[in-house]
Amino acid sequence: MAVSSLSLTLPSTSLSKRLNVAHSKFTPKPSAININACSSDLASEEERSSKRRPLLLGVGALALSLLPVNFVLAEGTPANYDSFTDLSDGYSYVYPSDWRDFDYRGHDSAFKDRYLQLQNVRVSFIPTDKSDIHDMGPINELVPYLLKKVLATPTQVADIFDMQERTIDGKNYYTFEYTLTSRNFSRAAFATIAVANGRYYTLIVGANERRWRRVRDKLKVVADSFRVLDI
Template structure:
């Protein structure tokens, strides 16, 4: 897939500003430069002279465009496929990327490598964590139904919570397998619904969880599903 390939080869990352990118949806000036020649070239001349001149001009501009594309940063290339109202978070050092709503803000979530939350509703957030593993693929953990059920009922939920799994999906991108599932945790005083995506790569077991208060779930479910489905493991 184009986005993941570009992220793997070009996108900086890690915890320092030089290694991590929060890539905005809007185009950067470098990206505009890269595509500009292809957008403005037309062959409107009626004479042989004009046609020859435009052909030479096209060849020169396309050459400039190719050079710009080869040197432009990953942020501008990734931006081409970011859904509207989302931004991309790319961490090449730790080997993953995902989209998050553009009006969310980064925050520290204990035990997690990255996290973003709604600026007004703190319980509406996404976070990513990973742990070392000797497994090479998510299939090595077992059948999806068994793996998801154990995670939700024995890992994600507290003893006082009732856990329900609503949906499970498997997808494969660039040879990597992912499980994405929807679930809810209900306690006497609080209920939360979420999507989780898990994957294995780079000797790590990755987990992305994006959720919200269950009372708001219907309103934000589709928006948060985009986040869960966007998670990708990058080779490091």
Template sequence: MAVLLLSMCLASIKLSNKFNVISSSSPRSTSFSPRHSITCSRDLSLDEDRNCERRPLLLGAGALALSLFPASSNFAEEIPEKYDSFVDKLDGYSYYYPSDWREFDFRGHDSAFKDRYLQLQNVRVSFIPTNKTDVHDLGPLEEVVSHLLKHVYAAPTQMATIFDMQERTVDRKNYYTFEYALTNRNFSRAAFATLGIGNGRYYTLIVGANERRWRRVRNQLKVVADSFKMLDI
């Protein structure tokens, strides 16, 4: 029994480097509410079903390790009910995701979680190197969002509609978050995107769903978009 307990404790120490909960600060945000459409000119749309591949997870082991110790009061207060926290100390970011979602591989992304039954209802995070130091270095919020939707997020056959744009500051780090939909003749998807620059990286979190379900899940997914934070590494 002593050997078993020692092994379980060692496992929890190793896992704590990847799955850990950080403290949250009250964000300062500025909101814009445009609603306009953009005709897009570049075919960089993603076929999510073909890009999604499952990988073996350590989440079960992490849950086992965490269950060996009682949760602290801070842990309970920081994570909203029905959400879990993903923290990547190695790559310098964290966010919340619905607790009934599961982790999966999304090609070209560092982390991703999706609904158990609705694969297009998901969140994913990616980053690329940059010599910029702040999201404001990309330009004003409205210009950045318009450029991304026109030249990066949408295909030529899609129309992009912007619903809302916000700036926020947490722990002296700045973020852009915007809500949008991509629509073509046969399909429409709505999403939030959160952008941040830190650690020499340009981070992007996207969380979305089929637009037919958007009204039902929008508030739930907004929590995910607003929870994204960059960590110092």
């Protein structure tokens, strides 16, 4: 998949039929859909590199941006979370207030737990000629395709647990829960994807799978908070 432009052509044989993917609401730890990511041509999302953009952090920075805070935070920031908005790149989300920002290779913004570095959120985007996430395909075909071709490395096994699509302020989002398992390690995460401004955006928030039950609901708030903004 080219990094310069995202234009996916899904296989003629539906992945949803081959993998028996179901479109459902989120529920705690349902039966997983297994994807064996063993092809040598799979590209890891984490191996891509791009220059990190300047960040606007918290309500104080938003005030300095001259954009009214109540516009960006129209739905409010939950207790124990802080907000992040990047007006120049067109997106926003919330993250746990005790997390700190850090440089995550190939991502535009990122925050992590102060003590558990694998517990983090990050956002990246690449150009696309699509205008909406629906233009890339239905959720039950697109998500398995992206998980296998983009998010998983050749040595990882991917399992999808749930998929959900939402429309907020006229913009469409796909959110899914998954795990990536290698020989000695397993990570669980939510991903929210959207298309706007000629860009395909991806937010991923996750943790070590051993901690997933304890932090899942907390991280789901982050995944559901992601918004794309007009620029």
